[in-house]
Structure formats: C-alpha cells, structure tokens
Amino acid sequence: MLYDFFKTVAFKMDAEKAHELSIKALSSFPRTMAEAFGGDLQDKEKYQVDLNTMSWSFPVGLAAGLDKNAKAIDFFARIPFGAIEVGTVTPVGQVGNPKPRLFRYLKEESLRNCMGFNNDGAGRVLKNILSSERLGKVLGVNLGKNKDTSAENAHLDYLSLFKTFKDNCDYLVINVSSPNTPGLRDLQRHESMREIFESLEEERETCSTPLFIKISPDLPLDSLEGIVDLAREFRLSGIIATNTTIMEERGSGGISGKLLSKKGKIVRDRLLELMADYPDLDLIGVGGISCFDDVWDFWKKGGKACQIYSSFIFQGPDVLFEIKSGIDKKLKETGYKNVKELLKNIKDCK
Template identity: 45%
Template sequence: MLCFTENTVASLHRIFYPFFMTLNPEWTHDFSMDSFSQIEKHLPIPTFSNEEKVKVGNGYWASPIGLAAGLDKNATAIDFFSKLSFGAVEVGTVTLRPQSGNTYPRLMRIISKRSLRNRMGFNNQGSHLIFKNIIKANRYHKLLGVNIGKNKDSTEEEAFVEYQMLYQKFATIADYLVINISSPNTPGLRLLQSKKTLQNLLMSLDEVRIKTPKDLFIKISPDLSSKDLEEIIEVAIEKKITGIIATNTTIMPEYGTGGISGGLLKALAKSIQKRCLEIAHGHLEVIGVGGVDSFDDLWEFWSEGGRVMQIYSSFIYQGPKILININEQIKKLKIKYQLNNTEELISFARSTPGASFK
C-alpha cells in the first residue's frame, strides 16, 4: 500500500500544475475530484492537538483555514479534504432538487491574476444524494459545514420553504449550516439579502432552528452597499445567527459574466470583512474568505479581530502547499512569542498591532 502525506499531494500538484493549466478548467476540476477519492485512501488519518484548535461558534476548527464552498459541491471528497490540514470543510451549495447549472463554458481561469471566473449556477446532485454522500464520509473529526441554496426556478416563497427543508435535513448531520444568499449566478438570489426579505427568511427558519439548533452562518456578497451590510448584520444579531461568511464572489463586468474570486477579489473582500468585524463588534463570528493566499492575510484578519478564514482559488493555484506554509508559520510564531496554542497567537495578533509575523 502506497503511503502519501500532505507533502506528497503538494508535490503532485506542483508536477501536474503546468499541464492542468492548459486543460479545460471544469474538466480538470472533475478529474481532480475523482482522483481525490483515490488519493485519499493512501493518506494517513489526520491528528491534531488541542493546541491547534480554534473555537468558532459551538465547534472547534482543527486549524484556522477551512475549505470554502463550491469546490466539493456534491460532498464526494469530504474525506480527502478532511485528511489535509484544513480546519473545517464546507460542502455545497446544495439545493433541494438536483440541477445541472448554467450552460458551458462556466468556469474560466484568469491565471495572471491568480483568479477564477465562474457562472456555474449551483450545479449539484440535490439534497437527497448529497445527504447520502455525507453519511458515508468518515470526516476524521473535522467540522463539516453544509452550504444551502435555493433552486434556480423557485419563487421567493418557494425559496423560504426550500431553505427550511434543507436546514431540517442537514442540521441532523452537519456541524454548521450556511445560508447562501449571495451567489451572483442564481437569478434573484442576492435579493434575499435585503433587510425585510432576510428577516422573513430567518423567521421562517425559527421553527426548524428551535427543533435542531446548529451553528448557522449567512454568506454575503462583497457587492453590498454599506447600508445593506449594516442591515444584514443588524438582522443577523437580532435573529441570533452564529456569524457571517464574507465574502462570495464579486461581479466585474470587464472580465465577463459570472463571479470573480481569488486575487482580483482580495481587496474588496478584505474591506467588507473589516467592516463586518467593526459593525458586529464581537456579537457575531466573521469567517473571512476572498483572495486569501498566504499567512499574511490571516495575520491581518487576526489583527482586525477575525479568527478563521476559508480558501478556494488559492487552493487551485497553490494546492496543499498553501496549507503547509500557513501551518508552518503558525508553529514558528508560537515558538517565537512563546505561546501555548493557536488561540493565544490569535489574541496576540489582535492585541499587538505591528508585531512582526515573519
């Protein structure tokens, strides 16, 4: 039996990267997802200590970097991602009924900017099959988030019922749930972010949340006005939501239709995350996502009061090397500043602005 490590997977990524970048992006994604389940068998069961854990809501992330939604839409590679040093794995977006998504091509690379443009449109196998996939996964003690969304052709009222049904179904097996109301690729979805509609949506979830309480996040768009952002946070606090995931992809018509992620999104996502942290003022968790591609981004987020972040695009461009680099840096800094655990390092970054993180 072959024995791989995270470093082996990082080397495989480095070797195949130049070739893969010449191939169709969605084909490469699907091929990689199929390979992951093969590679997973050769990876050791991950271990992590209490010193590495970070508390988010009612759960503990095994490290401060999680996998963002959209890469494992159908929850077919949970065990592969759990065996890497991700702190938590988020699957989906899952819709109630299966749907095929938008027409091809719908995933494009902007390599020079370390960015992606996608107009996938929630292609997924639907809640029934994805539920089965999750049940089959081992998860290796990593937290699992399930990101839920509405079907493309559903009206607003139907969407409320769908979120309710999806919450009810997945709250029994997920560690946290995410209401996705921010993808730019589903017509009308972002309208659910408006104050009154969001209040109604969250009210319709009250009943199922009382029955099966679970950490619940709202994933927001980076293209919100500051008034809309303030209102969302106000509603989230009022409705006792665990936190906000900031942000989804942005719209940049100069690059074409769809949502932009990675380097091109970074500055905008950072400004929204900073604003979220300021407005929420400790009353909500804020999970940062958007263009995170090094430990420097995590440190900056910590210094602003954030705790954990997620990645998607940088995992495509750097592979597991990004996780290895970030974790090495965390270890080094704990030794340098004589800190016992990652929680202490996060507090140190927050309370010592200007401290060197190199």
C-alpha cells in the same frame, strides 16, 4: 512539488473538466492522495481555533463550491483543513448554467465562474455525507434555492434543506450571495432575509445547529450594519464574507482569488468593526485569502477562522502548509504555545 506537477497537467485542460477529474481522483483514492500531498497535522491542539459554536482544528477551512456534492470529504478531512464546507446544495438536483462556465486567470491567480448551483440535490448529497469519514473535522453544508423556485417561495427551499441537513453536519449556511442564480442576490434585501429566517424559527428550536449567512462583497458598505442587526435578531452564529464579486469588464459570473482580495478585505474589515461589540457573533473570512500574511491581517482585525477556494486551486495543499509555517514562526517569536493563546493576545503582537 507534487502539486506543481499536478497543476502542469490539470491546467492544460478545460478548467471544469480538470475539476471533475480531480474530484473523481480525490474521492476514489482519498487516503493515498492525502498522504501524497503531505497528510494532516499531528499536533491539532496547537492550531485549534474556538468559535462560539464550534472548534476548528486549523484556522483555515475549505470554502463552498469546490466539493459541491460532498464526494471528497474523506480526502479533505485528511489534509490540514480545519473545516470542510460542502454545497451549495439545492433541494432538487440541477445542471446549472451552460458550459463553459469556469475560467482561470493564471497571472492573477483568480477564477471566474458562472456555474449556477450545479449539484446532485439534497438527497444525494446527504447520502454522500452519511457515508463519509470526517475524522472529527467540522462539516458545514451550504444551502441555496433551486433556479426554478420563485423569490416568493425561496424560504420554502431553505426550510426543506434545513430540515434535511440540520442533524447531519456541524453548521449550516444560508447562501443568498451567488451572482449566478438570477435574483438570488436580491434575497440579501433585509425583508427577504427576514422572511427566510422567520420561516426557519420553528425548526431551529428543535436543534442547536449553528446557522451562518454568506454575503456578497458587492453589497454597499452601509448595508452591512443592517445585516449584523439581522444576524443578532435571529441569533445566527455569524456571517461568512465574502462570496465572489462581479467585474463586468471580465465577463459574466463571479470573480474569486487575488482579484477579489481587496474588496473582500474591505467588507470583512467593516464587518469586524461592526461586530466588535457583539462577541456572540463570529465572522468566517473568505475571498482572496492566499497566504499566512492574509490570515494574520484577518486575525489582527479581530477575525479567527477563514476559508479558501481559489488559492487551493493555484497552490494546492501547499497553501495550508505555508500558513502552518507562518503560524509556527509567530508562535516561536511570541513564545505562545498555541493559536488560542496567540489569538487571545493578538493585540500585543507585532
């Protein structure tokens, strides 16, 4: 109800303006806003999912890009998100692409953005993280290269970001999949990814911070096997799939939300097949997830933790409560006492 009212006002404004004002309000009054939207879950153990390298208190986390500068962690930690991913952060702050650069498709519950990694830079984001109250929630930091950094030097940006954040978060993500930084997606070529991971090797020996790679849904399906191989070779914690998709007929930038769900699912399903033999790798599912049925489908295929962005914009925190209700219903039907048990026995569930 409250979110419906909020949306009526916010959706009358330009999308980016509404976003900025919302982040301002959420960061200024995190407790009050979180309570007004229903607060957090009490019984966190019931909904906990265990990945190989971390445990989330709820199977759904906040995807990167919504809180790019880590300003509203205190709010997001107080609603049922199991993890919060901030960023994408680049070494030096940058303004991003010219505005307007964020568009809504109301009927299709989708967004198109060509933001271009606008962010305050690593130093400011680190400061915000250090002064935030996480309340035990998992915090991820999503890393990207500056627009002015050449492809040859991209690995140096990722290295400097890795050093800055490795001891100040619960996991890190190498983002090579945004369509809005020229040439970034080319870094998904295996030689480029190899160069990035090789340059991180020495630093990674000094810590145990889980490292993920976030990929595009527009990669050819037959290239996914190579990415899984690379993830194994460099002992990554896993893969985050997917970022936004390009739909040229809609204009420049990346599409997210329901218009992405089919493509995102195809990529995730293929990855889950490929990763089935490598239980040390986790897949974090993102892209078009908007209700419990989407989470259930991901679980049935072997996934555990997922993230949302667009459905949070269109439904607000209600989407998390709808997913919670779906879980409660399944637990009641099956007699399992928590999500961990449910996931262990998921193959036997209808």
